[in-house]
Amino acid sequence: NSLPYLIGNDEQIEIYETMGGMMSLLEGHGEVMMDKAAENQIKELERFHRVIRNRRKNINVFQKLLGIDTKLRQYEAGENFVKELQLKGGDTLLNQAWEQPQNLPSMEEINNPSLWIERIENIESKKEKGEETEKGHKKEHAGATS
Numbered sequence: 001n002s003l004p005y006l007i008g009n010d011e012q013i014e015i016y017e018t019m020g021g022m023m024s025l026l027e028g029h030g031e032v033m034m035d036k037a038a039e040n041q042i043k044e045l046e047r048f049h050r051v052i053r054n055r056r057k058n059i060n061v062f063q064k065l066l067g068i069d070t071k072l073r074q075y076e077a078g079e080n081f082v083k084e085l086q087l088k089g090g091d092t093l094l095n096q097a098w099e100q101p102q103n104l105p106s107m108e109e110i111n112n113p114s115l116w117i118e119r120i121e122n123i124e125s126k127k128e129k130g131e132e133t134e135k136g137h138k139k140e141h142a143g144a145t146s
Contacts, residue, residue: 017107020074024110025097028078032086077110084113096120 004016038045056072085094097103097116103123109116 018104020107021105021110024074024078024081024107025105026078027075028080028082028110029094031075031079032082074110077107081105081110081113081116085117088113088117093117093120096124 004013008016035045035049038048042048056076059069059072082094085097097105103120105113105116109119
């Protein structure tokens with residue numbers, strides 16, 4: 001385990017997890033967008049990816065102590081998360097992650113995108129039914145009076 005898990009209290013660990021999920025989402029999104037942009041621009045794109053993957057796998061003890069291995073795993077996990085969302089629901093599904101803070105994935109969801117998809121589908125289902133959302137607000141119905 002990394003340092004925050006060893007010395008942090010429950011609240012600090014929760015914050016660390018939230019930040020990790022958000023950073024993985026941002027980093028993964030950046031990786032996927034860079035790949036799309038580079039697709040027709042870099043002649044040896046596959047070689048480029050292979051070199052990057054190999055560098056990420058070859059981490060020494062000093063880099064592990066600094067937590068660089070964790071950061072590199074975040075890039076990979078975030079990239080896999082974004083690709084999975086795009087595969088399952090395209091940009092429409094992915095864009096829901098940015099709509100409100102409650103939609104940001106946890107690290108557990110980054111590592112298992114189906115958990116995030118299920119949670120978001122439940123939120124959307126409740127909105128459609130007019131049930132309370134996570135913020136505790138009821139959906140406004142057209143024509144409703146105050």
